[in-house]
Amino acid sequence: MPRLETRDLTLRIGNRLLLRDLSVAFEAGQNWAILGANGSGKTTLLHALAGLRRANGGDVLLDGQAMPHIPRRVRAQKIGILFQDTPNAFPASVFETVLSGRHPHLGFWQSETAVDHEMAHAALAAVGLANLADRSVATLSGGERRRVEVATLLAQDAPLCLLDEPVNHLDPRHQTALLRLVCARTQRAGHLNLLVLHDVNLALRFCSHGLLLLEDGGTRHGPLADILDSATLAMMYGCAMHEVRTDAGRLFFPD
Amino acid sequence: MKSRASLRLVLISLVPLSFAFALATGSVTLDAATLWQVLTGAERGLPATLVLDLRLPRAVSAFSVGGLLALAGCLLQALLRNPLADPYILGISGGAAVAALGALLLGAGSGWVSGSAFLGSLVAMLLVFGLSHGRGAWTETRLLLTGVVVAAGCGALVSLMLALSPQASLSTMLFWLLGDLGQNNSPGWGLAVLSAGLLLSVPFARTMNLYARGEQVAAALGENIAVLRYGIYFLASLLTATAVTLAGSIGFVGLVVPHLLRLLGSTDHRRLLPDAVLLGGSLLVIADTLARSVVAPAQLPVGVLTALLGVPVFLFLLARAARGTG
Numbered sequence: 001m002p003r004l005e006t007r008d009l010t011l012r013i014g015n016r017l018l019l020r021d022l023s024v025a026f027e028a029g030q031n032w033a034i035l036g037a038n039g040s041g042k043t044t045l046l047h048a049l050a051g052l053r054r055a056n057g058g059d060v061l062l063d064g065q066a067m068p069h070i071p072r073r074v075r076a077q078k079i080g081i082l083f084q085d086t087p088n089a090f091p092a093s094v095f096e097t098v099l100s101g102r103h104p105h106l107g108f109w110q111s112e113t114a115v116d117h118e119m120a121h122a123a124l125a126a127v128g129l130a131n132l133a134d135r136s137v138a139t140l141s142g143g144e145r146r147r148v149e150v151a152t153l154l155a156q157d158a159p160l161c162l163l164d165e166p167v168n169h170l171d172p173r174h175q176t177a178l179l180r181l182v183c184a185r186t187q188r189a190g191h192l193n194l195l196v197l198h199d200v201n202l203a204l205r206f207c208s209h210g211l212l213l214l215e216d217g218g219t220r221h222g223p224l225a226d227i228l229d230s231a232t233l234a235m236m237y238g239c240a241m242h243e244v245r246t247d248a249g250r251l252f253f254p255d
Numbered sequence: 256m257k258s259r260a261s262l263r264l265v266l267i268s269l270v271p272l273s274f275a276f277a278l279a280t281g282s283v284t285l286d287a288a289t290l291w292q293v294l295t296g297a298e299r300g301l302p303a304t305l306v307l308d309l310r311l312p313r314a315v316s317a318f319s320v321g322g323l324l325a326l327a328g329c330l331l332q333a334l335l336r337n338p339l340a341d342p343y344i345l346g347i348s349g350g351a352a353v354a355a356l357g358a359l360l361l362g363a364g365s366g367w368v369s370g371s372a373f374l375g376s377l378v379a380m381l382l383v384f385g386l387s388h389g390r391g392a393w394t395e396t397r398l399l400l401t402g403v404v405v406a407a408g409c410g411a412l413v414s415l416m417l418a419l420s421p422q423a424s425l426s427t428m429l430f431w432l433l434g435d436l437g438q439n440n441s442p443g444w445g446l447a448v449l450s451a452g453l454l455l456s457v458p459f460a461r462t463m464n465l466y467a468r469g470e471q472v473a474a475a476l477g478e479n480i481a482v483l484r485y486g487i488y489f490l491a492s493l494l495t496a497t498a499v500t501l502a503g504s505i506g507f508v509g510l511v512v513p514h515l516l517r518l519l520g521s522t523d524h525r526r527l528l529p530d531a532v533l534l535g536g537s538l539l540v541i542a543d544t545l546a547r548s549v550v551a552p553a554q555l556p557v558g559v560l561t562a563l564l565g566v567p568v569f570l571f572l573l574a575r576a577a578r579g580t581g
Contacts, residue, residue, distance in 0.1 A: 052474050076477030087469050089336040092522045100465055104477040108458065111525075156476070 001064050002027050003192050004049060004079075004160060010057030010217070011044050018044055020217030021058065026209075028159075031183045032194045033203035033224060036213030037237050042196045043084060045213070046162050049194065050081045062160075076104035080158035084165050086149055088137055094148050095133040098124055101155030116155075123154035126181060128174075142169035150178060161185065163195045167202065175199075179206040200233060200252045212236055228252070259526065262519055266533040270318075273540040277314035278306050280548050312442045316501055317543040317557075318536035319445030320436065321508050323498040325535025326452055328509030329528055330491035333463045334484065335395045341510035342495040345402030348504040349409025350379025351496065355503070356416045356428055368431070369500050376496035379405060384488065393484065433556030434505030436543050448497045453532055455490060459483065460524035467524075507561045508535050511569050518572040538565065 002025035011019040018041030026032055036042045047053040049060055051067040060067040062078060080101075101123070102116040112120075124130050127147040132140065137148060146169045153161060161182065167175040183206045185191045194211075197203045203210065203224060210224035214236055220227050233241040233252055240255035278293075279285045285293070285302055292298035293306045327342040335344075342348070354375025358368045387393065387401035417428060462483055465473040470480045498505075512535040513527065521530045542560040549555060 050475060052471065072474075072479060073477040076475065079475075081475045083469075083471055083475070086472060087336070088467075089338065090332070090467050090522065091517055092464070092467070096464070096523055097468070100468070100472075100476070103461065103465060106461070111461075 002061075003063060003190065004194075005061040005064075006049070006058065007061065008058035009048065009055055009060060011041060011048055011053075012056040013041075013044060017217040019213065019219065022219050023058075024211065024219075024221050026192055026194065028190045028192050029186050030192055030209050031186055031207040032192075032209045032211060033207035034194060034196045034211045034213070035198075035200065035203060035236065040213040040236075042213060043164055046081065046164050046194065046196055050079050050162050051075050052081070073104050076156075076158070078158055079160045079162065080153045080156040082149055082153045082161070082163040082166055084168065091136050091138055093133070094124070094129065094135050094137055094140070095120060097137055097148055098133075098151045098155050101152040101157075104156065119157065120151075120155045123151040124148075126154055127151045127178070143171065143174060146170060147174065147178070150182070154181075159188075159191045161191075161193045163193065165196055165198065167197070167199070175202065176205075183207070200228065204228065204249060204252075225250075259520055262516075262521060263526070263530065266530055266537070269537040270533060273537040273544075274314055274318075277317070277540050277544040278310050280544050281305065281310060282551060313436055313543065313547075314540050316442035316445050317436050317540045319442065319449045320498045320502045320505065321512075321539025322449045322532040322536035323445060323452065323494045323501075324505065324509035324539075325512035325531035326449070326456065326528060327491045327494040327498065328535075329513045329524070329531050330456060330463075330487050330494070331509075332513055333467050333524065334487045334491065335399050336467060336469075337395070337399065338514065339510075340399075341506075342491070342498065343406065343504055343506075343509070344399070345383050345492070346379045346405035346409055347376045347492055347495045348499050349406040349413070350382070351376035351499040352432060352504060353409050353412045353416075354378075355431055356413060356420075359424055359428055359431065360416060360420055362424075372503075373496055373500040376492070376499055379409065380489075380492040380496065393481075398488075430556060431503045434503040434558040435554075436502045436539075436557055437547075437554065445497060445501050448494065449532065449536075452490060452494045453528065456487075457525065457528055459486065460528055463487070463524040502557075505539070505558045505561060507558065507565050508539055511565050512538065515565075515569055515572060518576050 004026040006022050006024055009019060009022040034042050034045065044053065048055055051060065051070065062070055062075065099112055099116065099120040102112055102119065106112065121130065124133055127150050129144065129147055129151065132144065137145060140148065150166060163182065166178060166182065170178060179202060182193060186193055195207065207224050209222065210227050211219060211221040212227060212232065213219055220232065230241040230243045230252060237254070241252050242255065244251050275290065279290050283305060289298060289302055290306065293303045324342050331340045331342060331344065332338060351372040355368050355372040358371040383402045383405050387398040417425065420428060462473060462478050465476050465478060466480065466483060473480050512531050516527055516530050516534060521527045539561065542564055543557045546555040546557040546560045
């Protein structure tokens with residue numbers, strides 16, 4: 001049974017059709033790249049897959065169970081999501097923020113234990129921010145804040161991770177370090193990642209599968225190397241795309 | 256960690272200190288020894304009457320009103336995710352003021368005034384809730400705008416009543432508007448509501464931490480945000496309504512106490528909510544004692560004192576935090 005599955009999933013915002021009758025199975029061990037032009041519905045799809053948004057048609061199934069029937073906390077223990085942008089209305093320390101990822105694992109009357117603290121520290125160390133634990137999030141740079149959000153997701157320790165533009169605000173070194181870190185998690189049993197990306201080349205390098213959102217709610221999905229070519233990308237992004245073959249693999253760039 | 260533990264210690268010791276100040280200060284100033292004798296029951300004369308019948312009830316109601324306002328301020332700032340929110344921002348005090356001044360205009364006694372203030376705040380709460388809910392989604396912006404507009408409407412009605420009221424009742428009305436702890440006969444009520452509010456809100460404090468980072472974050476981590484939102488809204492409204500009923504609209508405490516504590520490092524709502532009750536309560540006990548003793552036998556409106564005490568402290572901490580040493 002696939003860990004996450006859509007059956008005839010249709011998504012709309014207002015009168016605009018974003019996705020029509022998508023049926024796709026996301027299996028454990030896979031890293032999926034979700035690609036599409038601005039406004040093509042990548043974020044909306046990710047939220048629907050995370051159970052945060054009702055489908056306009058069809059179903060999202062987590063471990064074979066339809067999303068609306070899954071208790072919120074159980075869902076949050078299985079699915080973690082990194083949002084494109086997380087507002088911070090009030091000051092909070094980096095460590096407090098990362099520790100909040102443990103929320104779904106705690107009962108109503110429980111507080112974080114030493115194990116939770118350890119996991120939060122480990123998550124901060126994994127993104128290279130162990131020395132900033134006591135800083136206020138408000139004093140961090142955009143890239144550092146992004147890595148704090150990723151550390152929060154790691155602390156949540158959900159087998160399914162949905163990441164919305166995870167490399168936003170990151171320099172090239174941190175982009176690859178972060179994707180390597182996140183994508184390596186799928187080597188653990190039952191783990192699966194879905195990443196919304198804008199960089200086709202990063203997707204090719206780190207992801208095994210791809211889901212392309214095209215015009216009028218159409219999609220293309222499958223092993224990434226098989227579905228990516230310059231003609232499809234040109235149609236999807238609405239601009240000419242060139243392909244070059246290098247020792248490091250195929251690269252695409254816009255005209 | 257260590258500095259947070261010592262902050263809690265300071266806040267806890269502030270409570271008996273503020274009460275000692277309130278009980279010893281007044282027309283007859285008592286020294287520590289006399290005060291001790293009264294509290295242990297060794298002294299039963301005039302000092303005992305002063306302390307136990309007059310000053311203690313007033314200090315208790317000051318503490319509970321301060322605690323109520325600070326707690327409601329924390330809750331509303333978290334709910335609206337807006338650092339400018341205070342307990343009065345959603346029109347609750349406005350509704351109470353219209354009703355209370357109406358009762359004063361009609362020459363009602365203090366019991367009627369309190370009763371109509373409570374009723375007025377409930378009407379304002381339901382009005383804002385109903386109007387901002389509409390049929391569509393309930394966003395913070397919509398709630399905030401509805402509340403601010405209702406508050407403005409109430410403000411206009413209050414001005415109208417002040418303009419139309421006879422000279423004789425003007426000062427009573429102004430005192431009510433600025434906040435007054437003088438005519439409080441049942442301090443137990445405030446304390447009971449305060450305790451209930453704290454006990455109800457602290458279990459949800461961990462969820463409020465998430466909510467402060469956006470409702471999406473809270474939903475993604477497994478929380479039912481709609482229920483949480485209604486819960487916070489009604490609890491904060493009832494706390495504010497109780498405070499306003501007991502003492503009129505005392506400004507500043509509900510806005511600034513939460514920020515003061517955040518600047519001092521109490522950012523986790525599980526610490527912030529109890530800390531706010533301790534600091535808000537103590538602050539109002541001190542302010543009220545000064546209000547009734549500085550220019551005795553005349554009394555100052557306590558709201559003026561809270562602001563005069565709090566503004567410099569707050570600005571100092573803000574400047575310190577801005578320099579990065581906070």
